[in-house]
Amino acid sequence: MTITYDSLLSEITAPDGRDILDPATGELVGKAPFRSVDVLDDAIARAKAAQPAWASRSDDERKALLLQAADAIDAAAEPLAELLSREQGKPLEGPNARFEVGACANWLRATAATELPGRTLIDDGETHATIHYRPLGVVGAIGPWNWPMMISIWQIAPALRMGNTVVVKPSEYTPLSVLALAHVLDTVLPTDVVNVVAGEGDLGARLSSHPDIAKLMFTGSTRTGQAIIKSSADTVKRLTLELGGNDAGIVLADVDPKAIAQELFWGAFINTGQTCAALKRLYVHTDVYDDVCRELAEVANTTPMGRGLDEANVLGPLQNKAQFDIVADLVDKARSSGATILTGGAPDAEAPGYFYPTTLVANIDNANPLVSEEQFGPALPIVRFESVEEAVEMANGLDVGLGASVWSADLDAARAVAARIQAGTVWINSHGGVHPMIPFGGVKKSGYGLEFGVEGLAAVSAPQVING
Structure with a gap:
């Protein structure tokens, strides 16, 4: 089935949703379904229930599905770019909306092509130890409004590749773009492997404290990142934080x-x-x-x-x-x-x-x-x-x-x-370019943890050493 702009919008909007306006004109883009914490809790429960079956698939199966997801994004690229342009404001041309949608597909393919095999650490006749990378469970992702689709894929792709399921909370400013992206992914991926719940900041706070979220990935301000660190402490969550920069x-x-x-x-x-x-x-x-x-x-x-x-x-x-x-x-x-x-x-x-x-x-x-x-x-x-x-x-x-x-x-x-x-x-002699095989992350109050490449896959995994 061909996805058009109108059909895409009809799938993700709600008559009683929050008005999302075009920042260039003030015109209505669509009504985003803002949900409660109870709805988020249900999405986390469904992601948790779906995770064992997803993790039990072979690595080759998960890679193949990521490649199919990339193809699905390519097939829907123009309506996705138009929605992104209307909601976020960035132009279609240049390093903007079409570029961002294309980057989503390219990042999925690059993630599928990246390998993180287990390896032998020592085997000297007396000691034999190997390291393996296991799924964490459910990964929570909180994204920003500046590159809403691309950064969501930066969070989703490695988590899925390593056998996790994902619950995404998009920015209140650009929820439609991420809901549309998830809709396209859902045409290929199993049910509840990727879940997007739009809403206010209380959803982010719940993700960072929920006991069934094993890992949280966040891109946004330093102040919000500091709040996430505090609220995640009781559950000792793993964190990847890409925070403010100057x-x-x-x-x-x-x-x-x-x-x-x-x-x-x-x-x-x-x-x-x-x-x-x-x-x-x-x-x-x-x-x-x-x-x-x-x-x-x-x-x-x-x-x-x-x-x-x-x-x-x-x-x-x-x-x-x-x-x-x-x-x-x-x-x-x-x-x-x-x-x-x-x-x-x-x-x-x-x-x-x-x-x-x-x-x-x-x-x-x-x-x-x-x-x-x-x-x-x-x-x-x-x-x-x-x-x-x-x-x-x-x-x-x-x-x-x-x-x-x-x-x-x-x-x-x-x-x-x-x-x-x-x-x-x-x-x-350049500034800001990122590559899916080159690790990316900040120091000082710009956060911690690495994304992309082998290091990015390791960051959404639980390393396990088998000694003996």
């Missing part, structure tokens, strides 16, 4: 500003800056500072922003009013401090939607709130430095450390600087 980029003096401008721009402004591992504060050597600012402004001024369904656009609105207000307040504080607004900084108060113009802020102090607080939107502060030591000190000066980047024509010099930066991932 990623630094360091541009060394030997770069060609024009050559790096596009990569710098998209490192900061992918998904209109609404990405955990986006470049959020840029440190530029004084020798190339003015040229980098000029080239970035040129890219910003020629990159179209608007409603996502218009395929000419590659930047969209902020997803919600709360985030719009955060960005506007931080830019206003920067302006009041005497910083230079190179471009943007003046949203149209009369226009519909939560559009904040692409904004570059120069001549700003490192202590300014736009630098020290995560803006999570289309506003990039550009700080001047004179020595590498100064740049590294500023980059390491915050209590978060998700990602960072170093930009240089000299790879050895860049790698030497990268080794000094306190971040889970440091990119060289």
Whole structure:
């Protein structure tokens, strides 16, 4: 059966549900069925009941079903992308809605292709010990509103591959996208292997404390992550936490500003800056500072922003009013401090939607709130430095450390600087790219635990050593 946009929406909405509005226009997208804690408890019970049969399937069977799920997403890619664009706001084109849906299918395939076999640890004639990776049971997943489908797959795919079942609580802002994704998965997967329950924050609190949730995966703010750590303590839950970041980029003096401008721009402004591992504060050597600012402004001024369904656009609105207000307040504080607004900084108060113009802020102090607080939107502060030591000190000066980047024509010099930066991932001459085979996770208050690749599979497994 062919899945259309209308048929997809009819499967996941409810007449008495919560209104979900398009952040670009304010128009109704659909009514999301927000459920109670009792409904969540029932979903957990069903996931628990379904888990033994799922775990008893062979690894090859589970891999085959993940591949079929990827094919199902591909077959429904256009209606999924349209719904995502309407609900989240991101454009269809560019590294946005179609890209995100495609990434869901690609991640399922990559997860199916990744191997985590048991292995012999020691066999010396006296001692024989092997390690094996067993299912945990039911994995809980709490996702964000910025990449709702893709991050849900990041949580679902490895958990399923290792024999767990999953209960997902999507963000209140983007529940329809995740419900639609689950509907497509359900056309292939056994009943109750993946369960999505939309609702308020009390559902997340229940997931983090429920005794039948063996592992919780969370992507979101540091503050919420800290609450999850506390509420999961009584049940000693395993946790993977990908929390807030305020990623630094360091541009060394030997770069060609024009050559790096596009990569710098998209490192900061992918998904209109609404990405955990986006470049959020840029440190530029004084020798190339003015040229980098000029080239970035040129890219910003020629990159179209608007409603996502218009395929000419590659930047969209902020997803919600709360985030719009955060960005506007931080830019206003920067302006009041005497910083230079190179471009943007003046949203149209009369226009519909939560559009904040692409904004570059120069001549700003490192202590300014736009630098020290995560803006999570289309506003990039550009700080001047004179020595590498100064740049590294500023980059390491915050209590978060998700990602960072170093930009240089000299790879050895860049790698030497990268080794000094306190971040889970440091990119060289790019920023924010992730790969399904490369582990990803933060340090400091950006969380703990690794996703992707072999390490990601291990993180949703219970290692068991057999000694003898």
